[in-house]
Amino acid sequence: MTRFFHIIALCLGLPAAAADLPRPLEDSDFIAFDPDKARIGQLLFYDKILSGNRNISCGTCHHHDFGGSDGLSLGIGEGGEGLGPKRITEGPDDRIRKRIPRNASALWNLGARDIRVLFHDGRLETSDLYGNGFNSPAEEWLPEGLETILAAQAVFPLTARFEMAGDPEENEVTGAVNDRIDKGWPILAKRVRIIPEYGEMFVSAFDHIERSDQVTIVEIANALAAFIGTEWRNHDSPFDRYLEGQSDALSPEALAGMELFYGNANCASCHSGPLLSDQKFHALALPAFGPGKTRRFDPQPRDVGRMGESDRLEDAYRFRTPMLRNVELTAPYGHNGAYPTLEGIVRHHLNPLGELDAWTTDNARLPKATWLAQTDFIVRADVRESERHRRALDIVPVSLSDGEIGEIVAFLKSLTGVSALTRPMGRPERVPSGLPVD
Template identity: 70%
Template sequence: MSDADFHPADPLQAALGQLLFYDKILSGNRNISCGTCHHHDFHGGDGLSLGIGEGGVGLGPKRTAGTGEDRIRKRIPRNAPALWNLGHRSVDILFHDGRLSVSDDFENGFNSPAEEWLPGGLDHILAAQALFPLTAQFEMAGNPKENEVAGAVHDRIDAAWPIIAKRVRVIPEYGGKFVEAFDHIDAPEQVTIVEIANALGAFMNAEWRSFDSPYDAFLTGVPLADDAEAGRRLFFGKAGCADCHRGPLFTDQGFHALALPAFGPGRTRRFDPMPRDVGRMGESDALEDAYRFRTPSLRNVALTAPYGHNGAYPDLVGIVRHHLQPLYMRAAWARETAALPIVEWLEEIDFVIQSDAREMARQEAKVDIAPRDLSDRDVAELVAFLHSLTGATARARPLGRPETVPSGLPVD
């Protein structure tokens, strides 16, 4: 793998995107940024099973749920996905349920929740992805009637983006940087949400590339450590990991049901009678897709705990064992395993789904991986191999977190 395998990223646009990524000006109530849940300190994640979004305070496992009228109303239903190598040209589908994909269905390059209202001119799928947290109520937009962004989203998803774009372009420092970074922008008033998304996409594309791991060295002839080499043979052999985790990014970009322990508010649809998450079926409406979630890349996986679409496991040993014995591990899983900061007013919801016997039976009946009998030593060797996928420079990113942003708002 090399830089040629990625979409190009203009350095000026990436530097601008770095500031936008950490600037709370993009959120409805100006109190959360992209970087809050995808922070450099946590290697592009937040260290939580289910995130605390708009209204929360602090970072990572120490983030609290806020107080008074500003407190959160709901946990983020799914684990914050890692950003590593999402600018790779092979990536054509994103989000745990795949609700954003490269497609000409709506003549704008993508099949997305915005359908025909997604603007044209987005550079690639990573730029398109950047638009959706901005319009999500519990992630960045805020609650209806709290701010003009949330109110506009309630009207129609694309009504919010011009409001956000105007917020940004009227800040003189941002206006000048857009003129400098984009050849077709001659004056700040020309800046739209498309340029903002493309700058964010350029930053994420350039910032989170990683392909200098011991495994990459192995591909050039440098041997792995003995335990990692044993784990590699298991991974591509009898452990069956490579059935789904294959290719340069270690993902088939497909969807699979693993029967992970269920908890949290669920990513519910309007007609769901319970706080469940049906995964890919929520996007496809195909019954065969029930409880299937997108295969994550394993690049730098040792840095991005917790694991699973809902962050059910805090370490690699747990998630590896679950893959080997999914129903046994599901039954043995304990609630305290989840990294969920205490939110007293949501505690009744956190695990209520587990009391629904019929829903639990449906989830347990849909498992796409067969049990495999491996020893404790095998598990340790698989984990050693997963550690060999950590880039040598993964902890030292090119741009990192800015100290300040042009809006003057505090940087998490």
């Protein structure tokens, strides 16, 4: 889903004091997912049967080897081949039509009970607007019975043409989605439930499922959510131990960085609370590139962020504040992966317009696609768009020394969990469909 982008938001507000340190995360902060459902979700997460052309899985772009992400600025979805930074844009039988417009969001701690908004632009929110529990791109066509917002987000990459669905002329799933978004999900659900191993597992794990032919996209999504919420739950970092009262858990450098983060650098005005995110939207003037998350009437590649969902001008170029645990593992950073290092994204927040002007295209991790090269950075030549982008800025510049920047980076690295690289379930060796596992 998403990956959620990683930034160190130095937003407007007064510096925080040490008393503003968040409380430690506890077991009760997380949804208790059923382990049998999570086991089904683990297999489905890596099973390419959920893609239109049976050639890409959720795990392709949210892989264990890359901390639940893919190591690219903009992902390579349908039509690509390979994994992570080595994923190529053209194979012997196909090639990508478009880069994924945004960075693949990381999955850490998305099973927290307080999560209420997902995707970089917040286009999925908990809401009673449509009577199904969520305000989403599917509106009233999102099925009822999705138990969590994490389950709701799981169904959307499956219907996205350039992510997992493919072109309408290539398979029956995308053809159905072209008619209406909810018409592709039953096709995918049938693919899954007619595999005996999956059918038996659903009957065993879900109390209301007595026969495999009762399995729908709802059960599939709930299983995926159980896996994601279980697998990427992690809060055993040095910082977490410090919050629990272990005063020597942080190195002197990381401790100094924490004091800056919650003090003069003002990072915590946005990265606040136990999840290190206010779940709000902020404009950061990150360098623009790629195809953009365009709307039907956009005349050129661009990404207006939250405004694309809200249609409110004041939301232009604002993106959701990400959570930061294990941020060290999920480079590159920003909603479009503009910065390959933590130092780079920190420096951008300290001096956004200066770093925007100094940014060069070699910072972008974009696998070569010669047929897309002319448009990869074309938005940067649009003078009016660039000026609008620069004016929408929620960051007050902060002057810090190189040493202080290093201390903030050290603190961010202290957010890496001791067990982050040892996940409870991991990547399966095989999946019931028999398709290859990335």
